[in-house]
Amino acid sequence: MVLRLDKLGKSDKEVTMNVRSRFGFTACAVAAIFGLAGIAMWAQSPKGTETPRRSGHVWGPAERQLIYVALPGTLEGSPDRNGSGIVVLDARDNYNFVKRIQTWNVPASRNPEQVSGVTASPVTQMIYVATRGRLGAWDLTTEKMVWENAYDGECCERPQISPDGKFMYVGSDLKDFWYVVNPRTGELITKVVSPLSPGAHNLNLSPDGKTAFMSPNGKVMGVADTTQHKLVKTITFTDNIRPFVLNRDASLIYSNTNNLLGFEIADVNTGKILHHVEVKGFGWPDKWNVTPRPRIPHGCPSHGIALTRDEKEVWIVDGINNYIHIFDNTVMPPRQIDSIKTTAGPYWITVGIDGKLAYVSSGDVIDMKTRKIIAQLKDEYGRTMHSEKLLDMVFTEGKLTRVVNQFGNGFASEAPATLSSTARPN
Numbered sequence: 142m143v144l145r146l147d148k149l150g151k152s153d154k155e156v157t158m159n160v161r162s163r164f165g166f167t168a169c170a171v172a173a174i175f176g177l178a179g180i181a182m183w184a185q186s187p188k189g190t191e192t193p194r195r196s197g198h199v200w201g202p203a204e205r206q207l208i209y210v211a212l213p214g215t216l217e218g219s220p221d222r223n224g225s226g227i228v229v230l231d232a233r234d235n236y237n238f239v240k241r242i243q244t245w246n247v248p249a250s251r252n253p254e255q256v257s258g259v260t261a262s263p264v265t266q267m268i269y270v271a272t273r274g275r276l277g278a279w280d281l282t283t284e285k286m287v288w289e290n291a292y293d294g295e296c297c298e299r300p301q302i303s304p305d306g307k308f309m310y311v312g313s314d315l316k317d318f319w320y321v322v323n324p325r326t327g328e329l330i331t332k333v334v335s336p337l338s339p340g341a342h343n344l345n346l347s348p349d350g351k352t353a354f355m356s357p358n359g360k361v362m363g364v365a366d367t368t369q370h371k372l373v374k375t376i377t378f379t380d381n382i383r384p385f386v387l388n389r390d391a392s393l394i395y396s397n398t399n400n401l402l403g404f405e406i407a408d409v410n411t412g413k414i415l416h417h418v419e420v421k422g423f424g425w426p427d428k429w430n431v432t433p434r435p436r437i438p439h440g441c442p443s444h445g446i447a448l449t450r451d452e453k454e455v456w457i458v459d460g461i462n463n464y465i466h467i468f469d470n471t472v473m474p475p476r477q478i479d480s481i482k483t484t485a486g487p488y489w490i491t492v493g494i495d496g497k498l499a500y501v502s503s504g505d506v507i508d509m510k511t512r513k514i515i516a517q518l519k520d521e522y523g524r525t526m527h528s529e530k531l532l533d534m535v536f537t538e539g540k541l542t543r544v545v546n547q548f549g550n551g552f553a554s555e556a557p558a559t560l561s562s563t564a565r566p567n
Contacts, residue, residue: 206533206535208533227270263542264305267325272297287327306325318335352365356385362382379405392408393415437460439488442460445488445501446490456499458483465490484514504517505517532545
């Protein structure tokens with residue numbers, strides 16, 4: 142029914158106008174109340190990054206912390222268990238699924254290439270994925286591939302980009318050299334050859350990016366001066382070198398080795414092995430030294446090591462018993478103090494951006510203070526992801542501002558991955 146004011150008497154019109162006036166006032170009052178309530182809620186939200194922002198029709202925090210999991214990134218299980226690409230999870234929202242970024246489009250009839258390493262840079266605003274066959278770069282803003290390169294067909298192992306974004310080292314596929322690459326274009330700058338280090342595998346840079354530690358699946362680690370891209374020394378371990386980390390000034394190397402549930406500590410200056418540390422108990426020597434040996438991915442008892450950010454503890458994985466073993470690093474040699482049972486085989490440890498969490502390739506997220514498993518990393522179908530190649534990254538207004546190292550190195554400051562004034566994104 143339509144109400145016609147021109148058919149009403151004067152008194153009726155006054156009543157109607159009065160109703161409209163009162164209704165309009167009430168509506169405004171309600172809107173004002175809700176608006177004030179919204180402001181109050183915003184005021185009560187945590188200061189800084191969690192304040193909701195609105196851009197167009199999108200609401201959300203100005204800062205996001207995301208986990209980028211490169212797949213397939215493990216030797217455990219089927220190569221296509223979780224599919225391929227990069228799965229992105231929200232670290233501040235119970236690791237809920239955000240999206241899957243396609244990397245290389247692989248036909249269903251073929252197995253996807255195994256991811257051998259991943260790194261990213263706030264300077265270039267790119268993420269780099271290496272496989273045993275090629276190296277590719279994706280723009281983090283558009284999520285489009287910027288470049289890819291197979292070089293001479295002998296690429297690639299774990300890459301790592303310099304803090305200033307000017308160069309990247311990446312291992313050849315089990316040869317005796319490491320590529321030095323322009324991160325913006327993918328062009329080859331040079332190669333660093335380490336003749337005593339065939340089987341190029343892992344690569345770690347010092348915090349200032351001036352020294353490259355190039356380890357093969359062999360006993361001799363090459364050390365290069367990145368200001369000249371020249372080999373300057375070698376360090377020999379007692380057995381084949383596996384994952385390794387550096388302390389805050391890159392004066393010490395903590396490394397897993399073949400046939401050892403434990404680690405060795407080497408002095409970079411002298412090239413000497415300072416300590417050989419073994420896990421006590423857990424029956425590992427008897428379980429390992431049998432014929433045939435148990436099948437463990439990577440073929441060694443321990444393939445994963447990390448330092449806590451304050452360097453007070455060393456964490457190593459136990460692929461025989463599915464544990465994390467923790468050592469007190471305030472004494473030398475480090476002393477075994479605790480162990481954590483994992484939900485699946487652990488073969489890598491990535492330390493989160495604030496140093497509080499450990500992301501283990503078993504899919505477990507571990508609180509490094511309480512030493513409890515607090516979450517698991519799962520894809521969009523609820524399947525646990527077992528990847529040794531992931532990054533914890535912080536974005537501000539859509540730009541990458543902080544990113545962790547693949548390797549659980551020690552750091553001199555509480556915010557080692559914070560963008561410096563000389564390394565701003567373009």
